[in-house]
Amino acid sequence: MSEPFEFFDFQRRFSTENRCIRYLFKQRWPNGFACPRCGHHYYSLHSTRNLYQCKKCKYQASVTSGTIFHGTRTPLRKWFWMIYLLTRNKTGCSISYLQQMLQINLYKTAWTMAHKIHHAMQQRESLYKIGSELEMDDSYFGERHVSGKRGRGAAKKVPVLVAVQTRRKKDKTTPVYVKMKVIENMTKKPVEDFVRQSIRPASTIRTDGFKSYLWLEKSDYEFEPLPVIFPREASQKLPWVHIVLGNIKNSIKGVHHGVTRKYLKHYLTEFCYKFNRRYIEKSMFSNLLNTCAHTHTITFAELRA
Secondary structure: OOOOOOHHHHHHHOHHHHHHHHHHHHHOOOOOOOOOOOOOOOOEEEEOOOEEEEEOOOEEEEHHHHHOOOOOOOOHHHHHHHHHHHOOOOOOOOOOHHHOOOOOOOOOHHHHHHHHHHHHHHHHHHOOOOOEEEEEEEEEEOOOOOOOOOOOOOOOOOEEEEOOOOOOOOEEEEEEEEEEEEEOOHHHHHHHHHHHHHHHOOOEEEEEEOHHHHHHHHHOOEEEEOOOOOOHHHHHHHHHHHOOOOOOOOHHHHOOOOOHHHHHHHHHHHHHHHHOHHHHHHHHHHHHHHHHHOOOOOOOOEEEO
């Protein structure tokens, strides 16, 4: 269910915990309650514990069971507001800011909530592949000033592959969708794994002439290498990849003040999720909440693993 929400509309619609519970109920069971165990539609409500008991098999389910909200002690109102703030802020929100705005006592709690939402985003993004015509390149995230080798193979840098689906119309090229992935290194296997997982066969892929892309010449993809001699040529030959990279790097630097390799993928996921839905920004909250309502939770230990 996709609904647009303006700020004051959102504030009014979810002003109480019960309103949030009723909305989540409709997201989980849009056609009415269905027992997770037997599928029966009739239930009784244990109002003091917010449990729905199936009248056939007596199974008890909460509105948050089977969702990323399962087991939470934080009010759903704060979860809803965090999702809203994350989806409506184009540059993103730091976890410290979210903790302060939502009056969450512990940073750990706000951190866990934000990354559970990122997990739901990742589950939804993994369902789709991009295709048609694409620009693809690799970039490196980490400390801005490092000693030693620069570019590919730089120490203390995290390699990230980026693919941007583009569309040509009246001699103008515009971006459509984007995929990003943190990889171990720029050898053939991680590159091929990313392409196979993220890009539909028969798509046209434009990259620079780096050796790890050359396998595309004998693959089921159309390969258009654009050799780059001087670094400044890269942004001219693959413009949208570098515009996207500039935006995400500015966000990480300006909003989050840098992130570690371990959690970089979460922030790349958030960026891709919002970029790919930028034309339905007002409906992004309801779309993401629906995703959260159909994504099993992940524990703090699993997030830290």
